[in-house]
Amino acid sequence: MLSRSAAELFIKILKVEKRPILGFATGETPKLFYEQLVMLSTPDLLNAWKNTEAFNLDEYIGLPPDSPYTFRNYMYSRLYRYVPIPEKQIHIPNSSPSDPELECIRFTEQLKFVGKRHVQLLGIGRNGHIGFNEPSHTLRLHTHIVQLSEETRKQNAAAFPDNVSVPSEAITMGIGDIMDCDMIVLLAFGPSKRLALTRAFSGTLSTECPASFLQLHRNVIVFTDQENVI
Numbered sequence: 289m290l291s292r293s294a295a296e297l298f299i300k301i302l303k304v305e306k307r308p309i310l311g312f313a314t315g316e317t318p319k320l321f322y323e324q325l326v327m328l329s330t331p332d333l334l335n336a337w338k339n340t341e342a343f344n345l346d347e348y349i350g351l352p353p354d355s356p357y358t359f360r361n362y363m364y365s366r367l368y369r370y371v372p373i374p375e376k377q378i379h380i381p382n383s384s385p386s387d388p389e390l391e392c393i394r395f396t397e398q399l400k401f402v403g404k405r406h407v408q409l410l411g412i413g414r415n416g417h418i419g420f421n422e423p424s425h426t427l428r429l430h431t432h433i434v435q436l437s438e439e440t441r442k443q444n445a446a447a448f449p450d451n452v453s454v455p456s457e458a459i460t461m462g463i464g465d466i467m468d469c470d471m472i473v474l475l476a477f478g479p480s481k482r483l484a485l486t487r488a489f490s491g492t493l494s495t496e497c498p499a500s501f502l503q504l505h506r507n508v509i510v511f512t513d514q515e516n517v518i
């Protein structure tokens with residue numbers, strides 16, 4: 289199973305590294321991955337989790353901290369409630385920052401301070417976004433505020449009670465932040481991701497397909513059920 293194989297890569301890092309630094313993503317795609325990661329987290333890994341630093345790619349802006357729709361809540365309900373990672377080692381942008389620009393600077397500094405991630409999990413948007421780096425004329429290197437495209441808000445609406453309440457803004461790691469890791473594990477399942485995957489690995493770089501910049505990383509592993517896309 290693809291999600292299990294991806295989770296096994298993370299488990300390997302937990303076993304080998306003294307201070308694992310992991311990057312996570314949210315969304316529909318990695319739900320099974322988190323189930324597997326929890327299942328594979330046997331008691332001998334308790335110390336490894338205690339020493340882990342974990343980062344998330346992104347977070348909506350404008351949701352109260354107790355909202356069930358934050359990515360923070362997604363991560364706690366799927367992973368952090370099951371593994372003994374200390375709260376201070378969990379890094380997710382704040383969903384209701386008093387100063388969003390300052391929150392981006394704080395998050396970028398944390399990424400730099402903790403150091404290069406051993407692995408970063410990614411999904412891909414149908415429009416080729418990674419994190420919340422949307423197709424655009426320019427892409428940013430570091431953590432920044434983004435206006436979510438209508439397409440992305442529609443794509444994510446299923447997680448909300450009604451389409452209207454999907455926030456229009458988010459904080460996301462930039463492309464440079466995403467790439468600053470030893471290994472990228474990209475999950476892309478189902479026919480709706482086929483076109484985005486094809487564009488991402490077509491041999492051309494385009495800011496209109498942010499995932500195409502993954503071609504510049506030396507160690508990207510794609511787990512996909514698509515045939516002949518790459």
Ligand code: F6R
Binds near residue numbers: 345417
């Ligand atoms: C989530 C994220 C996004 C998703 C992408 C795919 O943290 O950064 O880039 O990975 O939107 O979402 P799903 O898996 O819901 O299709």
